[in-house]
Amino acid sequence: MSAAMKMTLLAGAMALLAGTGAAEAASEADYKAAYAAAEAANKEAGALRNQWTTTASTLAASKKAADAGDFDAALAQAREAEALAKASIFQATSEKERWKDLEIR
Amino acid sequence: MMWRVALPLATAFAVSLLALAPITRAADAVNPEADKKAFQKFFTDKFPKVKFDDFVNGPYSMNEDLHKQWEEKEQFPPYEFSLEAGKEMFSKPFKNGKSYEDCFPNKGIGIRQNYPYFDEKEGKVVTLELALNRCREANGEAPFSYVKDEMAALTAYMAYTSRGKPMDIKIPSDPRALEAYEKGKEYFYTRRGQLNFSCATCHVQSPGERIRAEILAPALGILNAMPIYRSEWSGMGTTSRRFTTCNSQIRGVPLSPQDDEYRNVEYYLSYVSNGLPISGPGARP
Numbered sequence: 001m002s003a004a005m006k007m008t009l010l011a012g013a014m015a016l017l018a019g020t021g022a023a024e025a026a027s028e029a030d031y032k033a034a035y036a037a038a039e040a041a042n043k044e045a046g047a048l049r050n051q052w053t054t055t056a057s058t059l060a061a062s063k064k065a066a067d068a069g070d071f072d073a074a075l076a077q078a079r080e081a082e083a084l085a086k087a088s089i090f091q092a093t094s095e096k097e098r099w100k101d102l103e104i105r
Numbered sequence: 106m107m108w109r110v111a112l113p114l115a116t117a118f119a120v121s122l123l124a125l126a127p128i129t130r131a132a133d134a135v136n137p138e139a140d141k142k143a144f145q146k147f148f149t150d151k152f153p154k155v156k157f158d159d160f161v162n163g164p165y166s167m168n169e170d171l172h173k174q175w176e177e178k179e180q181f182p183p184y185e186f187s188l189e190a191g192k193e194m195f196s197k198p199f200k201n202g203k204s205y206e207d208c209f210p211n212k213g214i215g216i217r218q219n220y221p222y223f224d225e226k227e228g229k230v231v232t233l234e235l236a237l238n239r240c241r242e243a244n245g246e247a248p249f250s251y252v253k254d255e256m257a258a259l260t261a262y263m264a265y266t267s268r269g270k271p272m273d274i275k276i277p278s279d280p281r282a283l284e285a286y287e288k289g290k291e292y293f294y295t296r297r298g299q300l301n302f303s304c305a306t307c308h309v310q311s312p313g314e315r316i317r318a319e320i321l322a323p324a325l326g327i328l329n330a331m332p333i334y335r336s337e338w339s340g341m342g343t344t345s346r347r348f349t350t351c352n353s354q355i356r357g358v359p360l361s362p363q364d365d366e367y368r369n370v371e372y373y374l375s376y377v378s379n380g381l382p383i384s385g386p387g388a389r390p
């Protein structure tokens with residue numbers, strides 16, 4: 001491996017580390033924004049009559065972590081809850097036609 | 106020359122399009138009678154050894170050993186206490202002197218097979234559980250919980266007075282009734298919850314198979330045995346309890362008992378089981 005390549009790899013690794021460091025420093029504001037987005041998505045799933053129990057439990061876990069002052073965990077859980085809510089929305093939307101594939105005819 | 110070739114080709118294409126069009130319309134049209142025939146045929150073809158009337162025994166109809174278990178269970182049925190309580194409750198007058206008898210045709214005896222029905226005045230499906238609570242409220246009594254205890258006892262007694270009578274659900278010639286039926290069908294086949302299951306995933310695709318320690322019941326006749334004593338619940342449960350717990354088991358947030366979706370799916374499932382005898386109250390593992 002050439003010296004130039006080593007330098008490039010080192011620079012890449014440093015950049016990654018720096019990026020990770022920034023992500024770890026979650027603030028209360030980060031958590032609140034992520035939680036609001038997750039709640040909004042779950043509300044949309046509710047309008048489609050298709051909420052998942054796991055979205056609710058993940059939202060609750062996010063709030064619990066925030067109440068304990070652990071905003072890293074709270075942010076991660078809120079993002080997870082949003083992903084779950086979005087998946088339930090996708091499911092409800094795609095099933096509007098797909099249910100017919102299962103029908104006994 | 107070119108016209109000679111092109112014209113017949115165009116005609117053939119147009120004819121083939123016309124031929125396809127009615128098929129598409131027929132497939133989309135709501136035809137409960139055809140649905141019922143196809144539904145019942147699916148199960149009788151899948152389980153040729155199971156007698157038609159035996160489908161109402163759910164998992165106990167699926168193999169000989171389970172059937173023997175059911176016969177033994179019926180010697181001392183676990184729903185008996187609930188049935189006795191229901192009989193007593195049913196004949197006891199409300200505070201205003203009236204009773205359940207005054208709310209139902211034939212004084213509520215032997216009518217279970219006609220529920221749910223489509224109420225053309227309300228424009229919605231009315232289930233037996235809903236009719237019972239409406240009867241209570243109309244007579245100044247507080248409604249019962251839809252999922253167990255008193256409601257299970259009352260429906261157990263009413264089902265018992267209809268035992269052996271074939272399910273007889275009517276779909277009046279009212280577009281709203283057909284819509285309710287179709288929405289019930291859609292609910293039945295729609296996947297939901299994080300586990301991505303529909304009612305049909307278990308009760309059409311996998312009856313007779315195990316899901317963990319349970320043997321899945323066929324959808325045909327599944328409501329004829331309601332309400333049921335479930336060992337898993339250590340008690341009685343209504344149709345409402347069955348629907349809401351099915352939803353939560355697949356990690357979906359259940360709707361409220363007697364929401365339109367549940368009323369509609371009960372209408373659909375009961376209609377496609379027309380002709381099968383009422384066997385409730387039932388017992389399940």
